[in-house]
Amino acid sequence: MARAIWSGSISFGMVTIPVKLFGATESRDISFNLLHATCGTKLQQKRWCPTDEVEVPWNETARGYEFSKGQYVVLTEEDFEQLPLPSKHTIDLTAFVEEKEIDPVFYEKSYYLAPAERAEKPYALLLKALEEKKLSATASITIRKKEQLCVLRPHQGTIVLETLYYPDEVRQERGVDIGKVKVSDRELEMAFTLIELLKKPFDPSEYRDNYREALAQLIEAKLEGKQVVSAPATRETGVLDLAEALKRSVEAAKKGGKPKPASRERTRPARRRTRKVG
Amino acid sequence: MSEVGDVLTQLETRKARFVLSIGTHNLSVTNLDKVLWPATAGSTALTKRDLLRYMTRVSPWLLPHLAGRPLFVTRYPDGVNGKSFYQKHWEDPPEFARNISIYSSHNEGDGNYLICENLATLLWLSQMAGLEFHPWFSRIDLGADTRGLSLKFTGSEATLDESVLNFPDFVVLDLDPYEYSGKEGKGEEPELHRRAFKRTTELALRLRELLRGLGLKTFVKTSGRTGLHIYIPILRTFDFDAVRNIAETIGRYALQQWPKDITLEWSVERRTGKIFFDYNQNSRGKSLASIFSPRRHALGTVSMPVEWERLDKIYPTDFTIITAPELLEERGDPWSDILSSKQNLAELLEERTA
Numbered sequence: 001m002a003r004a005i006w007s008g009s010i011s012f013g014m015v016t017i018p019v020k021l022f023g024a025t026e027s028r029d030i031s032f033n034l035l036h037a038t039c040g041t042k043l044q045q046k047r048w049c050p051t052d053e054v055e056v057p058w059n060e061t062a063r064g065y066e067f068s069k070g071q072y073v074v075l076t077e078e079d080f081e082q083l084p085l086p087s088k089h090t091i092d093l094t095a096f097v098e099e100k101e102i103d104p105v106f107y108e109k110s111y112y113l114a115p116a117e118r119a120e121k122p123y124a125l126l127l128k129a130l131e132e133k134k135l136s137a138t139a140s141i142t143i144r145k146k147e148q149l150c151v152l153r154p155h156q157g158t159i160v161l162e163t164l165y166y167p168d169e170v171r172q173e174r175g176v177d178i179g180k181v182k183v184s185d186r187e188l189e190m191a192f193t194l195i196e197l198l199k200k201p202f203d204p205s206e207y208r209d210n211y212r213e214a215l216a217q218l219i220e221a222k223l224e225g226k227q228v229v230s231a232p233a234t235r236e237t238g239v240l241d242l243a244e245a246l247k248r249s250v251e252a253a254k255k256g257g258k259p260k261p262a263s264r265e266r267t268r269p270a271r272r273r274t275r276k277v278g
Numbered sequence: 279m280s281e282v283g284d285v286l287t288q289l290e291t292r293k294a295r296f297v298l299s300i301g302t303h304n305l306s307v308t309n310l311d312k313v314l315w316p317a318t319a320g321s322t323a324l325t326k327r328d329l330l331r332y333m334t335r336v337s338p339w340l341l342p343h344l345a346g347r348p349l350f351v352t353r354y355p356d357g358v359n360g361k362s363f364y365q366k367h368w369e370d371p372p373e374f375a376r377n378i379s380i381y382s383s384h385n386e387g388d389g390n391y392l393i394c395e396n397l398a399t400l401l402w403l404s405q406m407a408g409l410e411f412h413p414w415f416s417r418i419d420l421g422a423d424t425r426g427l428s429l430k431f432t433g434s435e436a437t438l439d440e441s442v443l444n445f446p447d448f449v450v451l452d453l454d455p456y457e458y459s460g461k462e463g464k465g466e467e468p469e470l471h472r473r474a475f476k477r478t479t480e481l482a483l484r485l486r487e488l489l490r491g492l493g494l495k496t497f498v499k500t501s502g503r504t505g506l507h508i509y510i511p512i513l514r515t516f517d518f519d520a521v522r523n524i525a526e527t528i529g530r531y532a533l534q535q536w537p538k539d540i541t542l543e544w545s546v547e548r549r550t551g552k553i554f555f556d557y558n559q560n561s562r563g564k565s566l567a568s569i570f571s572p573r574r575h576a577l578g579t580v581s582m583p584v585e586w587e588r589l590d591k592i593y594p595t596d597f598t599i600i601t602a603p604e605l606l607e608e609r610g611d612p613w614s615d616i617l618s619s620k621q622n623l624a625e626l627l628e629e630r631t632a
Contacts, residue, residue, distance in 0.1 A: 055544055057544065057545035057546065057547065058545070058547075059545070059546075059547055241631075242488070242491075242492060242527075242528070242531050243492055243626075243627055243630035243631050244630075244631050245527050245530075245531060246492075246524055246527050246528070246623075246627055247627045247628075247631050248527075249520075249523035249524055249526065249527040250516060250520045250523060250524060250624070250627070252523055253516075253517070253519040253520035253522075253523045254520065
């Protein structure tokens with residue numbers, strides 16, 4: 001199984017159950033790297049200050065909250081440390097509710113909760129109780145510094161933890177206004193008929209990501225056909241003959257053209273902030 | 279009497295202000311007893327008079343290196359421990375100071391730049407507590423190596439791109455040790471110390487060998503602070519973009535060879551414990567402190583050219599505004615032939631890769 005992203009314990013009343021948290025879902029999207037089209041080198045992201053025209057190292061960054069356009073209040077590490085974070089390593093159960101009471105719009109992300117060593121017994125007990133009573137437990141948990149509302153529910157012999165959006169994170173403006181639309185009984189009957197026709201049990205295995213599969217096939221074909229772009233073996237990898245490398249670097253500068261703004265910028269990094277010693 | 283001897287004699291007066299005559303030029307000098315380098319545990323205080331004396335004494339060697347090059351100057355009106363100004367433009371220079379109009383993308387217009395070609399200009403700058411001299415790596419003079427390049431420097435970036443000022447005489451490699459002595463305050467730059475400097479000289483010697491392998495002659499000088507500057511004189515066939523790429527490529531190659539010693543990291547933190555190989559100065563309008571330039575250092579050190587063979591025997595504080603002129607008079611300038619040693623790098627690379 002994947003690495004636990006969190007460990008701590010469930011606590012309710014006098015009982016604590018040591019548990020570990022694992023992501024229950026994962027995105028399977030094929031991801032791409034952004035390359036420089038002319039040479040095939042992977043692009044780097046740089047933090048750039050457009051005022052000083054310098055690249056900014058982490059130690060010169062600050063976190064600013066934009067309270068009105070272009071105006072920021074800066075928060076320091078000390079400020080963040082002052083904030084309260086109550087449930088760091090515990091999942092505090094606060095109430096038991098029926099699952100159908102929670103609208104799916106609140107669900108954010110699903111995690112599997114697994115019992116830590118020697119905690120199987122109390123874990124099994126909680127799971128069975130939830131199954132029998134057909135209940136879910138609301139709780140709070142802190143993951144990566146952020147306290148989140150969550151719900152624990154039984155699912156195929158496991159307790160699943162669903163993080164929930166807070167109510168104020170669910171938008172109230174729905175963009176829908178059909179109060180004045182009139183629907184006749186005949187039209188409604190027609191809709192019922194269509195629905196009946198397509199009604200069947202939900203089987204997730206029937207659904208596939210067609211786009212991803214097509215993309216994977218395309219990549220496979222490209223690899224076989226050797227239409228592959230590979231970065232030139234310079235710089236970080238393999239030692240080139242220095243003279244050859246210098247010649248290439250000169251050619252690269254020529255290709256850059258002369259009055260090109262981008263290359264101009266590149267030749268003038270860090271006007272003031274490069275700290276010169278020598 | 280020579281101009282230099284004449285000026286030195288005049289500076290022997292006890293007067294704190296007088297009109298100095300330099301050949302046919304007159305210059306009001308003031309506050310000559312102003313301390314620019316306060317006394318330290320191991321050194322006496324140095325004044326503006328000491329600075330003027332120094333500049334006068336080294337001028338025969340220094341002026342050829344400044345000729346034709348736009349010059350930036352760092353001024354320290356309150357001495358090396360006070361605030362400094364990096365001055366690029368001069369509104370109303372005296373008649374003996376040559377100046378030239380050059381387009382500046384920073385100002386989005388033409389600006390007045392200084393070119394220091396005589397002792398009077400040098401002393402005028404010193405009188406204003408101009409301590410650090412930063413000449414461009416390119417110059418406004420045409421030569422056998424500048425066919426097709428223009429002498430038009432105004433109006434736009436594009437004009438400047440096509441001009442002789444876009445073609446430097448040198449590839450420069452700036453080696454800055456980021457090894458801390460342990461005495462620095464938080465956020466301070468590393469101080470000069472023996473171990474770090476020794477490591478820097480060793481790296482410089484290895485770079486010299488590497489470049490010699492390509493058939494290139496190199497020149498080295500102390501930065502006057504903690505590091506070393508290596509110059510490769512070249513014919514002006516490559517523009518700044520190409521030269522910067524060349525310097526970066528040398529840096530990356532050296533990084534592969536000696537990853538424990540070199541860093542090309544932009545972030546100061548990640549340079550710690552290594553020698554920062556700075557190739558970024560190879561840009562139009564950027565510069566390093568000139569040969570013989572005084573530096574911001576408590577002891578009044580200067581950037582001093584050194585013979586490669588003697589590099590392992592010297593230490594940056596050997597060369598101050600007091601000691602450097604004597605050494606120079608004794609041994610001469612190891613860089614005197616740098617401009618007659620310009621190498622055809624384009625041709626050399628063709629040969630090596632054929």
